Amino acid sequence: MSDASPSNCPDCRPLGDVCEIENLQDEPGVQNFPEAAKKLRPPNELLERSPGSREKLLKCFTCGAWFEWSMRIPGGSEDVFRTWIMESLRRLTPKQARAALESEVLDEKKSARYGPESVKRAERFAEGANRARAELERSETAR
Ligand SMILES: [Zn+2]
Numbered sequence: 001m002s003d004a005s006p007s008n009c010p011d012c013r014p015l016g017d018v019c020e021i022e023n024l025q026d027e028p029g030v031q032n033f034p035e036a037a038k039k040l041r042p043p044n045e046l047l048e049r050s051p052g053s054r055e056k057l058l059k060c061f062t063c064g065a066w067f068e069w070s071m072r073i074p075g076g077s078e079d080v081f082r083t084w085i086m087e088s089l090r091r092l093t094p095k096q097a098r099a100a101l102e103s104e105v106l107d108e109k110k111s112a113r114y115g116p117e118s119v120k121r122a123e124r125f126a127e128g129a130n131r132a133r134a135e136l137e138r139s140e141t142a143r
Contacts, residue, residue, distance in 0.1 A: 007065060009060060009062055009063035009065065010062070011036060011039050011060055011062040011063070012016060012036055012039070012040070012062070012063060012065050012067075012091075013022075013036075014035070014036040015033075015034060015036050015037060015067070015089060015091065016061075016091070017090070017091045018088060018089070018090045018091070019033055019034065019037070019088065019090075020086060020087070020088045020089075020091040021049045021086070021087050021088075022084055022085070022086045022087075023031060023084070023085050024082055024083065024084060024085070025073075025082070025083040025084070025085055026082075026083075031094045033087070033089055037089055039060065039061075039062070040059060040060055040067055040089075040140035041045040041058060041061060042056070042057065042058060042059070043057055043058070043066065043128075044128050044131055044136070045128070046125065046127050046128025046129075046131065047104075047125060047128040047129065047132060048052045048121065048124065048125065048128075049104070049108070049125070050108060050111045050118060050121060053104075053107065054070055054071045054072065055068060055069065055071075055100070055103075055104060055107075056068070056069050056070075056080050056104070057069075057092075057097065057100055057101065057104065057132075058089075059082060060114040064139060065091060065092075066076045066091075066092045066094070066096075066097035066100075066136075067090060067091055067092060068088050068089070068090050068092055068096075068097075068100050069087065069088070069089050070087070070088055070090070071085060071086070071087045071088075072085075072086050073085055073086070073087060073115075094136045094139050094140045095140070097132075097136055098133060098136050101129050101132055101133060101136075102129075104125070104129070105125060105126055105129045108121065108122040108126070109126075110124050112119040
């Protein structure tokens with residue numbers, strides 16, 4: 001059985017393994033994630049992504065499950081005058097969560113060239129990632 005299968009958690013079970021929504025750029029909010037998505041929070045306060053990031057990690061603090069929110073703008077739409085934005089929310093195993101964390105640390109490091117603010121943010125993010133990594137390792141060895 002996968003660690004990432006929907007749990008019996010009352011808070012995040014409605015989200016299943018993957019949730020996807022699609023909205024027109026100029027009509028946001030027509031499709032929304034289930035209400036349960038509002039309960040997810042960043043794993044810790046240091047894991048704040050740069051503005052404009054298209055991925056971020058979220059956690060259900062009731063059961064400890066990790067999720068990745070991501071956003072993309074699919075190309076090649078036949079409707080060239082309208083831009084669709086797809087958002088997805090995907091449940092992660094602790095292993096997947098660690099991999100996602102590593103790639104976001106790299107992303108933040110790359111954006112650190114945009115000035116002192118982004119350097120600071122990348123440093124905070126790396127510190128938050130260390131904390132989150134330790135926590136994920138504990139949850140992996142706990143079973
Ligand atoms: Zn949960």
